[in-house]
Amino acid sequence: MTAPLTIYPTQTESALRESEERLRLATEATNAGTFDYNIKTGELYCSDKLRTLCGFSKHEKITADEAASIIHEDDKLNVMNAIIASLDPAGSGELEFEYCVARQNDRQIKWVYLRSKVFFEGEGDKKQPVRVTGIIIDVTERKKTEQALQESESRFRTMANEAPLFVWETDEKLQTIFLNKTGLRYFDYDEKPGLNKLSWKNYIHPDDIDRVLDIMKHHAQIHQSYSLEMRLKNGLTGQYRWFLDKGSPKYKDEIFTGFIGTSLDIHDRKEAEKELENKVKERTKELDEHNRLMKKQNDLIKKILDSSIDLIVVYDTETRVISINESSLELLGMTEEQVIGKKITDVIPQMKDTKGYEDLLRAIKGETIHNEVYFSSVTARYYENFLVPLRDDNDNIYAVLVMAHDNTGLITSAENLKLKNEELQRSLDLLHSQELRDEQKNNFIAMASHELKTPITSIKGYVQLLLNALSKEKDENKVLSPLLVRSSLISVDKQVTRLTRLISELLDLSKIETGTLELRKEKFSLNELAIETIEDILYTNASHHINLYHDFHSYVYADKDRIGQVMINFLTNAIKYSPASTRIDVTLFQSAKDEIAFSVKDFGIGIDKDEQQKIFERFYRAKGKEEQTYPGFGIGLFIANEFVQKHGGRMLVESEKGKGSIFTFTLPVYFN
């Protein structure tokens, strides 16, 4: 497999083979490929690993030229030179080199590490290289890592150098004794001419120099670091840029020896700040303008509100006054300062229990309220008011606008008008009732004259008949029998009684109207009076049959004539209004404890329900064509009612149209 080594002739072939085999195994175990070149024969041995590494096939023979051909073009010269140098018999023959190869098979670039040893033969001038043996290791990975590291270092260096941070140092006279590359580059200074020529003070902006020097000197004295901002001129462009300069004073044995510090380019930041500042200023100006306009607008609104005679107040949701117009302040007699921010109930305590306050609370809850007429007990005036909740963009109520228009004048005149109207209505009513009364009165007079004239007609008729009969007795045909004379006189007597009753009714009416009615009270039995009265009625009226029932006996203390009159009124009415019936029932009974009642029941025409209470009114006569044909002037029941009430009794009527009526009066029972 390998060519026999002939350099150690003293070694046995087997021992050498063993040794070589160990080396081979050892190198195989590493990643190293091995080679052995016999210069004399030109024979080149390459291990399998090496062949793989260099892209050669395992079995073909490789010449030295072929081996050299894969060295990367860039490295070829250097490698060849190094190899040639190592062949110099004067040298050690050892070679260590790293270079690139382009692999034979796929031209892939690989970094390799070569370590070789040249063996020489002969001594002195005759010494010449005969054999080169060595290892080649694939270092591509390590090389790549190194390269990456180098790149990163280079980047770091570049960054450090490019970083806008100057590092500097001065002596006690503030003369620069050190400045880093960045600084030098900024000032466009070559490192070589020496720093002593760099007067940084020339590079500071003239407006900043005094300030900077003052600060530095001051901090040197007080042993403190400083930090300041200043402008430094760029050596290339002549442009000033802002720097943040920080320095710490140095001392040696308490003696100031200079500053060490850094300067950071903050120009862009500063510019950005300035720009921002300008923008802020601009914006502020805009805002100011906006505010000015707003204020103008607010002033305008306020002027409008103030010029309004209506009361306009804006409350927050806690009932505090946010805004109030002049009219409202004037009404309150307060200044804006006394009111704004205060709760309404603190400003006007008497508001608390008013509807106005309730309305405000309701409006705060979201209700829009409109009172056409609202009377304020606080101001004692009438208003038309609106309470409108004000909502923000999120629909939340933040305030309530209250507007009130004083309507007192209008309302008052409306009220006055209403009063006047009512007054007028009353006058009209009065006039109407007067007319009604006049009509009633006229009817009364008509009926009264009719009522009075009817018995007079009778009387006059009988009297003329009697007179005629007496004066013309000579005419035999014209005679009146004594019986007729008697009956005529009886009739006259009845009619005179009737007339008397009518006249006393008229008198009673007049007494009631003038309030001069007097009662002559005495104790008597109501039952006995009923009997007497019915007898009287029957004497003048034979048409009806009267039944009398004594369910209760009692004495009363009353005006006997007047109570008798009431009974006659009841009975004559019963007779008068029941022409188709002949039955009348009279009952005396106990209507309540200590009360006796006299009632007259007829089976006549009856009274309409809606007229039953009116029949006790003065001059009232039942309506209806038929009713109007009955005699009477509409004062009987009125007078009867007056009498009964004056005695502490009651008048009652029960009636059904077409079936009859029951009239009842009551009187207190008299106890001895």
Add this chain to the structure above:
Amino acid sequence: MKKEALILVLDDDPDICTMITMMLKYNGYAAADANNEEDAIKILHAKHIDLVIMDMLLSGVNGTDVCRRLKQDKKTSSIPVLMFSAHPNAKGACLAAGADDFIAKPFEMNDIMAKIHFFVNEKQVKQR
């Protein structure tokens, strides 16, 4: 004499009826009396009546209506009607209802007898 004439007196007040009846009889007339319309109609249908003397207010019926009915009924329309009343506005209403004459209450006996005499004689003249 022509005193055979029969006169009907209609008044709701029986006293008045009696009084007038007495007057009529005293003056040589025959008389019948009624206190309501129903009774009056019965008499009118049963007997030959020469004259009706009646009141205007008849307790439930208005005399003017009765008069109107008498004047519309063929059987009675030719009978003269003399109405009387104490009511001040009665005369117009009675004449409008067809009454042949009117006399106010209270009246003089001579006056009412003159009117009765006139109607009875006129009728007899007509009949002749």
